[in-house]
Amino acid sequence: MGEKNNRRGNRITAQQRRRSMSCAKIYALSQVIGFTCVGTNTLSLVAIKLGAGEVVLGLLSMMMISTLVFRVFTMSAVEKYGKKHVIILWQGIAIVCCVPFLIIPFVAEKWAKEVTLGILLVTVFARVATASMGNTGWFPFLQDIVPRRITGRFFASLRMTWQTANLITLLAISWFLGKDAAWWKFEVVFVVAILAYTVRIISMIPTTENPPKGKDAVTPKLRERFGEIFSNRKLLGLTGFVTSYWIAATMATPFKIKYLKNLDYGDGFIIAATAMISAGAVVSLWAWGKLADRFGNRSLLGLCHLGLPVVTGLWVLVGPQSHIFVLALFLGWSVFNSGAGIAMIRLLMHNIPQEKQNQINVINVIGNFFMGLAPLAAGVFISSLDGVDIRLGVTDMGHYHVFFLVSAALFAVPYFASMAVRNERESSTREMMVVVTRPLLSMVGPVVKINGRKPFEKDSKRS
Numbered sequence: 154m155g156e157k158n159n160r161r162g163n164r165i166t167a168q169q170r171r172r173s174m175s176c177a178k179i180y181a182l183s184q185v186i187g188f189t190c191v192g193t194n195t196l197s198l199v200a201i202k203l204g205a206g207e208v209v210l211g212l213l214s215m216m217m218i219s220t221l222v223f224r225v226f227t228m229s230a231v232e233k234y235g236k237k238h239v240i241i242l243w244q245g246i247a248i249v250c251c252v253p254f255l256i257i258p259f260v261a262e263k264w265a266k267e268v269t270l271g272i273l274l275v276t277v278f279a280r281v282a283t284a285s286m287g288n289t290g291w292f293p294f295l296q297d298i299v300p301r302r303i304t305g306r307f308f309a310s311l312r313m314t315w316q317t318a319n320l321i322t323l324l325a326i327s328w329f330l331g332k333d334a335a336w337w338k339f340e341v342v343f344v345v346a347i348l349a350y351t352v353r354i355i356s357m358i359p360t361t362e363n364p365p366k367g368k369d370a371v372t373p374k375l376r377e378r379f380g381e382i383f384s385n386r387k388l389l390g391l392t393g394f395v396t397s398y399w400i401a402a403t404m405a406t407p408f409k410i411k412y413l414k415n416l417d418y419g420d421g422f423i424i425a426a427t428a429m430i431s432a433g434a435v436v437s438l439w440a441w442g443k444l445a446d447r448f449g450n451r452s453l454l455g456l457c458h459l460g461l462p463v464v465t466g467l468w469v470l471v472g473p474q475s476h477i478f479v480l481a482l483f484l485g486w487s488v489f490n491s492g493a494g495i496a497m498i499r500l501l502m503h504n505i506p507q508e509k510q511n512q513i514n515v516i517n518v519i520g521n522f523f524m525g526l527a528p529l530a531a532g533v534f535i536s537s538l539d540g541v542d543i544r545l546g547v548t549d550m551g552h553y554h555v556f557f558l559v560s561a562a563l564f565a566v567p568y569f570a571s572m573a574v575r576n577e578r579e580s581s582t583r584e585m586m587v588v589v590t591r592p593l594l595s596m597v598g599p600v601v602k603i604n605g606r607k608p609f610e611k612d613s614k615r616s
Contacts, residue, residue, distance in 0.1 A: 165298060169361040173298040174307065176360045178314045183352040185315035189322040190346035191254060191280070193217050194427045197410045198330075198420055199257065199339060200273060203266045207411060211532025214407045216274055219525020220281040222518045224289040228511045229372040235365035236290030236297070241357050243287030248350045250279040254343040258336035285521075292517075293510035296502060297363045302446075308498050309442025312491065313435055320431030323424055332419035363507075378515050388512065390573030391504060395497060396520040398567035402490055404527035405465065405560040408535060412553050416473045429480050433487025441492040450496035450574075452584065457496070458568040460489035466561035469554040500574055531556065 165173070189195070193214060200213050231239050253276040261269050299307050330338055366372075373381075382388045413423050445453055464485040471479055505512045538552035 165361050165363065170298050170300070173360040173362075176356050177295060177298065178311060179356040180353055181311055181315040182318045183349045183356060185318045186322050187346045187349035187353065189319050190326070190342045190349065191251065191277075193407060194323070194410065194424060195326065195339075195342060196273065196277065197407050198334075198423070200270065201411065201414055202334075203261065203270050203273070205270060207408065207532040207535045208529075209270065209532075210407045210411055211529040213274060213277065214403075214528035215525045216277045217281055217525075218403070218521055218528070220278055221285040221288070221521035221525070223282040224285045224514050225375060225378075225518050227286045227289040228375075228378065228514055231290045231293060231511065231514075232366050232372050233368050233370050236294040236362050237357055237360060238365075239290040240287045240294070241354055243283055244350065244354050247280050247284035247287060248347060248354070250276065250283050251343070251347050251350065253279075254346070255340065257343075258340040261336050289511075289514050292501070292513045294360070294362055296505075296507060296510055296513075298361070299502075301503070304499055304502050305442040305446035305495060306439075307442075309438040309445075309495060312494070313438045316431040316434035316438065316491075318431075320428050320435060323428035323431060327421045327424035327428065330420045330424060332421055334420050378511060379519075381509070381512060382515050382519070387504065387574070388516070390570070391500060392516045392519050394567055394570040394574050395501075395516055396523050397563075397570050398493065398497065399520050399524040400527040401560065401563040401567055402461070402493075403524055404531045404563075405468075405557065407528055408531060408553070408556065409468065412468070412471070413479065415553075416471070418476075418479075422476065426479050426483050429483035430487040430490075433484040434491045437488045437491050438495070441495045444492075445495050445499055448584070450499055453492045453496040454568075454571045456586075457489040457493040458564055458571070461486065461493070462561040462564040464489065465564070466558055468557040504574075531560075534559075 196213060196217075197210060200210060205213070227239050227243065253272055257269060257273060257276075260272070326342060329341070382392055410423055410427070413426070418426075441453065464482055467482055471482070501513050501516065535552055535556050538555055
């Protein structure tokens, strides 16, 4: 009955919100399990096992990202028929597109490696393209059900749910694959992915959304949707920030895996190391969410844009026996990336009106397009530097060292781009740190003084 009332135009009830938010967490949980099994980390190992070089790895990563632009084709359908309808239909088609993954382990040693790599790339393209057309309804759906006052905490909780699932799944895959995995083990991983994606669809059935406009509604043309973004200075600045951040944050990911393989790290350890990305998110997201709701986005972005280039640049020090250091780098990167991600989501949710929810998708499409090109460009860049030896680290792989330093420097672009979207009325990073460190300062304050007064004494009083 509640669903029928909602279809007539009534607001979503508190009970429906709670149920929908619970279902959203199940959706995210199963989504992450499936994506982890057929995501960048696992498929990069498959491609490397098939003999792929840097350019092919960049192309694979591009397929995983740039095909997300296909969501533009379902934006009108979201407005006319509803988010649930679009999500369930296209995510179901995406499951069918996963089936070719199942034949790769059987043909990998029988067919030419180039043919098998071709199957892998085409399958990735089909799966991500169809899934992205379903994902068009995801953020608008969340905007329907999540109260504005708890945006930071909810998304922190949601991200903790999927990062916990990602961590457990990655560790399980790491243990299962071992150092040099046999092909049948990848087959098992692919089956788990299909099962998880099936649960994802089922979890959307009990949810409630704001009523769609109806199939006869007149919706903006694609050119008009993009025109709204480029003609609005604030939205254009937000798009520039999102795009530049995603490029800087993701372009190095597949090549960290390739770098570790070149240093003879085992498949199991590499998967376990990438699991630290989820671990870092799990231990930090709840704190980031609370800090974001209390201090705003400005303080989070300032701190995270300081930490991310540091942990990226430190990859030049990784050597053949740097196991603990590698784990720490993945963990540190994740902590800062999680904070920046919370701030980014809050910026999108708070700056996009509900009557124009598809602006979120347009911004994401623009960001995904350029983010998808970044790994391919990075692969070409690394290949062009092959043979360069600068001896910045403990190995002779100088071309990777140069790449990591360039990747670190690129974080300066989103830092300056974020200036256009920050709210100056929000707390600064320094003000946030004063409040956060106050408990520690209260303990050491009686015995530690600087220039005759306690550290940050003046700032603490003002805060």
